[in-house]
Amino acid sequence: MAQILDGKRVRDAILAESVPRVKRVMDRGRPPGLAVVLVGNDPGSEIYVRNKVKACADLGIYSEKLTPAEAITTDELVALIDGLNRRPEIDGILVQMPLPKPVDSRRVLLAIDPDKDVDGFHPMNVGNLVANRPAPRACTPAGIMELLERYQIPVTGRNAVVVGRSDIVGKPMALMLLHHSATVTICHSKTRDLAAVCAGADILVAAMGRPALVKAEYIRPGATVIDVGMNRISDRAQAEAIFGRLPERLAVFERTGSLLVGDVDPVAMAERAGAYTPVPGGVGPLTIAMLMKNAIDAAERHLGVR
Numbered sequence: 001m002a003q004i005l006d007g008k009r010v011r012d013a014i015l016a017e018s019v020p021r022v023k024r025v026m027d028r029g030r031p032p033g034l035a036v037v038l039v040g041n042d043p044g045s046e047i048y049v050r051n052k053v054k055a056c057a058d059l060g061i062y063s064e065k066l067t068p069a070e071a072i073t074t075d076e077l078v079a080l081i082d083g084l085n086r087r088p089e090i091d092g093i094l095v096q097m098p099l100p101k102p103v104d105s106r107r108v109l110l111a112i113d114p115d116k117d118v119d120g121f122h123p124m125n126v127g128n129l130v131a132n133r134p135a136p137r138a139c140t141p142a143g144i145m146e147l148l149e150r151y152q153i154p155v156t157g158r159n160a161v162v163v164g165r166s167d168i169v170g171k172p173m174a175l176m177l178l179h180h181s182a183t184v185t186i187c188h189s190k191t192r193d194l195a196a197v198c199a200g201a202d203i204l205v206a207a208m209g210r211p212a213l214v215k216a217e218y219i220r221p222g223a224t225v226i227d228v229g230m231n232r233i234s235d236r237a238q239a240e241a242i243f244g245r246l247p248e249r250l251a252v253f254e255r256t257g258s259l260l261v262g263d264v265d266p267v268a269m270a271e272r273a274g275a276y277t278p279v280p281g282g283v284g285p286l287t288i289a290m291l292m293k294n295a296i297d298a299a300e301r302h303l304g305v306r
Ligand code: NDP
Pocket: 140, 163, 164, 165, 166, 167, 168, 169, 170, 187, 188, 189, 190, 191, 194, 207, 208, 209, 210, 213, 228, 229, 230, 231, 283, 284, 285, 287
């Protein structure tokens, strides 16, 4: 039987460890402070931001939600971030992506003080990651490293294949695995014979945004499979093709008209992997926990808490 890597359990452990850290920060006179900037009314982004604000409230982290209108210009957004950079009680600044098309996302990310960059997306922190220097790390791959560590999945010397090369998941994931001495291969949409490359992985990380693309032949029997994909499908034929052997999931589809599916075929993953993260309940819960950790790290730095 494959081991299920339970992201909620690891999230709860990370959050529990955060409680005394928040208290130590509070002892210096104020809570950690996180500003969350949400531009426009994208429903998906609104849910993400609501969850982040709630996680802050649960831990006693001060959060401030700023909701500029969709029509905000790059200059105005940069000025808003500049203001947050100058406020000492704000330790971390998060700009929810994606931004509206006309806004220059790169300029916005560059405007965030690297020391307040709780997403780890600022080029200076990307450089710190490349150089393996301490700095805020991208939350999703950092959460995956926590998961591997807490489940004592060996990384050193293992073949790790990361499918996806985005700045927020694939690239930082590959670098973190490399710094833990895995032998890392990065795949993308131009990779030839993806199945054969993946089949060589001891640790396979799928981060493409392609529902159930990774099938049985991609998975070496006994491999650890980390499914980062979060794809909502609402097509019945697709749902039946993927979840035909999982009646309890199909029942959810009947009830709600949609289903969340990862990038890995869930049946093949459960049958072939030695250990795997389910969708939902695997990687998803870790991201916000690591965001909280980054915000507390920043507050500790700013207040000199050791
Ligand atoms: P992006 O769209 O930014 O990147 C997707 C990557 O996958 C690209 O590098 C692309 O290659 C590659 N790719 C796409 N199709 C294929 C294919 N057929 N074969 C091989 N490679 C392919 O996505 P993100 O990295 O932002 O997100 C990936 C997934 O992870 C999404 O489902 C997203 O929802 C999920 N996610 C989940 C999070 C969580 O907390 N669980 C957090 C962040 C993301 P190329 O570069 O050549 O185009």
